[in-house]
Amino acid sequence: MKKLFIIAVLGYLTISMAWAQVGVSKSKIRLKDGSELNVVIIENVPGKYLKFKLPGNETGTIDYENIDYIKHKDFAYRSAFTLKKGLFFQGATSLLFGRASVDSGPRVGLALAVTANYRLDPHISLGVGVEPTIVSGYFFLPMYAHISGNFSADRVALIYFIDGGWSFAGSNDFDTIEVKGGWLIRPGFGLRINKFTITLGYQLQQFTTTSSPNFWWNTDLVSVEKRLMKNVNFGVRFSF
Numbered sequence: 001m002k003k004l005f006i007i008a009v010l011g012y013l014t015i016s017m018a019w020a021q022v023g024v025s026k027s028k029i030r031l032k033d034g035s036e037l038n039v040v041i042i043e044n045v046p047g048k049y050l051k052f053k054l055p056g057n058e059t060g061t062i063d064y065e066n067i068d069y070i071k072h073k074d075f076a077y078r079s080a081f082t083l084k085k086g087l088f089f090q091g092a093t094s095l096l097f098g099r100a101s102v103d104s105g106p107r108v109g110l111a112l113a114v115t116a117n118y119r120l121d122p123h124i125s126l127g128v129g130v131e132p133t134i135v136s137g138y139f140f141l142p143m144y145a146h147i148s149g150n151f152s153a154d155r156v157a158l159i160y161f162i163d164g165g166w167s168f169a170g171s172n173d174f175d176t177i178e179v180k181g182g183w184l185i186r187p188g189f190g191l192r193i194n195k196f197t198i199t200l201g202y203q204l205q206q207f208t209t210t211s212s213p214n215f216w217w218n219t220d221l222v223s224v225e226k227r228l229m230k231n232v233n234f235g236v237r238f239s240f
Contacts, residue, residue: 027052027072029062032079046077081155081194083122090115090127094235096135096203109135109231115146122153129163135231140205142167142184155194161201162187169207177222182206186233195240201233 029037029052042059043051050070051061070077096109110133117127127146133139144165151158162185169181188201207229212222 027070027075029070030068031062031066032068033066041072044075081153083119083150083153085119085121087116087118088125088239090117090129090197090237090239092131092199092235092237094199094233096133096231096233098229098231107136107229107231109133111135111233111235113235117146117148122150124149133167135229137172138179138207139170139172140167140181140207141169142205144184144186150192157192159190159192159197159199160188161190161199163201167205167207171209177212178210180208180210182208182226188233190237195238197237197239199233199235199237201235203229203231203233205229205231 026038027041029039029050031037037052039052039054039060041050041052047064049061049063050067051059053059064077064079067077068079090113092111092113092115094111094113096107096111098107098109111131113129113131115127115129117125119125125146125148127148129142129144129146131140131142131144133142142163142165144163146161146163148159148161151160164185165183167181167184169179171179183206184204186201186203188199190197190199206227208224208226210222210224
């Protein structure tokens with residue numbers, strides 16, 4: 001009985017040490033396409049390539065330019081973050097906050113946007129955007145030029161932007177006969193973390209309303225008012 005116990009303990013320790021050894025030798029490799037590998041590295045030439053062992057005693061090789069990061073007990077690597085020159089797109093959602101007048105309540109709106117951009121270098125990009133918006137019973141469809149850039153090319157960086165263009169408009173207000181859009185301008189700043197960006201801007205939207213409290217039976221009582229809507233714009237963007 002004692003011999004069996006000793007044999008069982010030795011067997012357990014042998015299996016545990018072998019398992020631990022296998023675990024230590026494995027590395028986690030994440031590629032830039034998002035896929036991940038858990039393999040045993042058998043040759044590593046930093047900056048050039050690494051060779052690894054696959055199940056079934058097969059081997060594979062990966063160039064460093066395709067690797068996002070490597071995690072290992074005694075070795076760690078993460079690729080440099082780059083903002084490549086060329087075309088990219090951004091999707092965004094934002095909340096608008098403002099006040100129509102001193103006597104009125106707060107005004108809240110929601111906007112969804114998509115922009116097509118061309119990055120000239122990490123510090124400036126040029127693009128165009130469209131942004132359906134609902135705010136205080138009015139509907140806007142701004143189309144604008146978009147200028148943006150980074151204060152640095154790091155993974156985490158402050159950014160700036162300015163949008164300017166023209167907006168079409170409409171309304172579901174019963175007393176409103178017609179709404180005409182106008183110019184839009186929106187400067188702002190933000191914080192970019194890799195492909196995600198949190199932004200804060202100040203938006204000016206000009207539009208004109210034609211309304212009458214009794215226009216169904218008396219079109220003589222009509223007022224035309226040119227308005228300038230001022231909103232703080234808080235948004236989240238994703239680049240792809």
